[in-house]
Amino acid sequence: MTAQKDMPDGRALTKNETLVFSALEAADQPLSAYAILDRVRDRGVRAPVQVYRALDRLVASGLAHRLESLNAFVACAHPHCDARGQTAFAICERCGKVTEFADPALDGHLAAWADKADFDAHSTTVELHGLCSDCRAT
């Protein structure tokens, strides 16, 4: 009996949500929607729209994140990401590995800027591209 993943609101994941989330968890890199589709096709998912619908809900709930600069998705690195604290990502250009980090000071700066500019920020995208420590070494 494997652990059953739940949405933050308590409800269990649906069949397609489970398949898509498992594919993301199993990957060591971000996956595009079509790459996910390739990995869940043999479990009965046939069309892109099915993947996108599952992703929409996973992202909305914070269980997965969309990387805007890659048009790809990752499972949230935190066991119970509350989707509240803004998340930033460091993406290695060489190996593709993504490191998720939440920096309250960063959030603070963005909030301060928004306040000063009278801008009501609903969401933020912060993505760094570069080389991870492993890839710098080699």
Add this chain to the structure above:
Amino acid sequence: MTAQKDMPDGRALTKNETLVFSALEAADQPLSAYAILDRVRDRGVRAPVQVYRALDRLVASGLAHRLESLNAFVACAHPHCDARGQTAFAICERCGKVTEFADPALDGHLAAWADKADFDAHSTTVELHGLCSDCRAT
């Protein structure tokens, strides 16, 4: 005799670069590559790839910016953007207006995080979505 725009390295813009850049400057919102194409078709540009090539060079030089979260492009707000200081964007979800800002403290925070994580950042994407002051008022 109109002012001739130059690349930061001093060379003049090519024909297609000029057409694409002018379209971006004239717009009050970010434009997708295809929206740009619509605006320059009557000046002889016929295929998406021609727009993308001009955009690649404009973005590389800092005269234009790509908004990753919109898959769209804007002219740089600064007369002579040096493409060095990282740029962040506040994007209004209602009117589409984009405000470009450079916050050295923000850069500092990202640099400090990267340093701590031993990550060699080459570029950063920072995009806020929300409501601009005009749209909050109404």
Add this chain to the structure above:
DNA sequence: TGAATTGCGTTATGATATAACGTATGGTAC
């Protein structure tokens, strides 16, 4: 029980981006 809600499946299409090829143009070495 039947109306509302939510997820699923299918087909088709729209929107964004690049590959691969050849031609044109402008500079430069000779």
Add this chain to the structure above:
DNA sequence: GTACCATACGTTATATCATAACGCAATTCA
């Protein structure tokens, strides 16, 4: 001048990412 090189341009085709529109199935709950 002309041979060469580098860069921009043009054309066609195709790859990749995302959504529209429809109907069916399962669940909830009044």
